[in-house]
Amino acid sequence: QVQLVESGGGLAQPGGSLRLSCAASGFTFSNYAMAWTRQAPGKSLEWVLGINGDGSEVYHYKDSVKGRFTISRDNAKNTLYLQMNSLKPEDTAFYLCAQGYGFNEVLPPGSVGQGTQVTVSS
8 A cells, every 4th residue: 555654854943954755655656746745733734845756847835935945756766855944933844745646746635644743943
């Protein structure tokens, strides 16, 4: 079955960086778009960034992360990444990776991972 396992979360200072990884298994990774989503305490789930199956197209869902967050994928390693720079306290959330609907489509999503906590605080 589809498994998505996130890692790399933790505590970072404002202005710091973290790199999240999502190891995928149980499906042909390169055939699917993938995405990162996040949920802060007391707030609804929000989509952050998506990427198509071969990594040639990136989908932006959240203006506040533009220029700071970068999504990428390594299809040889079946792994999705989220590089987060210039972190802000408002980036504090539970980050989850999601399998897309198809090669170029993120929504509606398929499986979603368990997530990893990111906390930005001094």
